[in-house]
Amino acid sequence: MIAIGAFDGVHKGHQAVIKQAVEKSRICQVPSVIYTFDPPPRHFFRGVQILTPIQEKVNRIAKLDVDYVIIASFTEWYATRPPEDFICELSKLNPVEVNVGSDFHFGKNREGDVNLLEQYFPINMMPPVYCKSGKLISSTRIRQLISEGDFQQSYSLLGWRTGME
Ligand SMILES: Cc1cc2nc3c(=O)[nH]c(=O)nc-3n(C[C@H](O)[C@H](O)[C@H](O)COP(=O)(O)O)c2cc1C
Numbered sequence: 001m002i003a004i005g006a007f008d009g010v011h012k013g014h015q016a017v018i019k020q021a022v023e024k025s026r027i028c029q030v031p032s033v034i035y036t037f038d039p040p041p042r043h044f045f046r047g048v049q050i051l052t053p054i055q056e057k058v059n060r061i062a063k064l065d066v067d068y069v070i071i072a073s074f075t076e077w078y079a080t081r082p083p084e085d086f087i088c089e090l091s092k093l094n095p096v097e098v099n100v101g102s103d104f105h106f107g108k109n110r111e112g113d114v115n116l117l118e119q120y121f122p123i124n125m126m127p128p129v130y131c132k133s134g135k136l137i138s139s140t141r142i143r144q145l146i147s148e149g150d151f152q153q154s155y156s157l158l159g160w161r162t163g164m165e
């Protein structure tokens, strides 16, 4: 069972994706694997604030009882890999199922999407997780809340302390 994403902050939406992978891996009696990127692609391309440096991200993922974490160095070379190249790498892991959110993209210029992925692997797609006010939880929104000094709201979306309170 494998879940893929930048997972910056390991917020409540990410936690839902990861927990789903962990639960399913128990049922199928296979290891749970998280495939993530360092730095987060959005930081690489746009220089946005990193919510969780890699060690903290791995600590949070480990607390969710994941068996293995794969960390891909997100470099200039890595970003130019076509979607088919990434699929080829994934297939070597022989996943029983791939867990992603519906907006997951991958490969050069974000050309690969869930439709392409499901041509190669069984997909378990996590429906979007919203906060109490009905807005989608995202790392982008949490970065915005932190920049506004709204640590209480960012905590309620993250489920972890930011350490800035
Ligand atoms: C092999 C590979 C190449 C990528 N190249 C690009 C790229 O050229 N431009 C881009 O904005 N994102 C690129 N990404 C990042 C993805 O758009 C996306 O952020 C990443 O797969 C994590 O998914 P998530 O953002 O839903 O967590 C690439 C991802 C992978 C795996």
Ligand SMILES: Nc1ncnc2c1ncn2[C@@H]1O[C@H](COP(=O)(O)OP(=O)(O)OP(=O)(O)O)[C@@H](O)[C@H]1O
Residues within 6 Å of the ligand: 004, 005, 006, 007, 008, 012, 013, 014, 016, 017, 042, 099, 100, 101, 102, 103, 104, 126, 127, 128, 129, 130, 136, 137, 138, 139, 140, 141
């Ligand atoms: N609120 C959410 N509900 C369900 N799935 C989510 C949610 N947020 C992210 N995901 C899924 O988790 C994985 C990792 O997502 P990603 O790291 O891009 O999070 P993000 O919060 O959308 O980040 P950013 O705002 O920086 O784009 C992807 O498969 C994505 O579809």
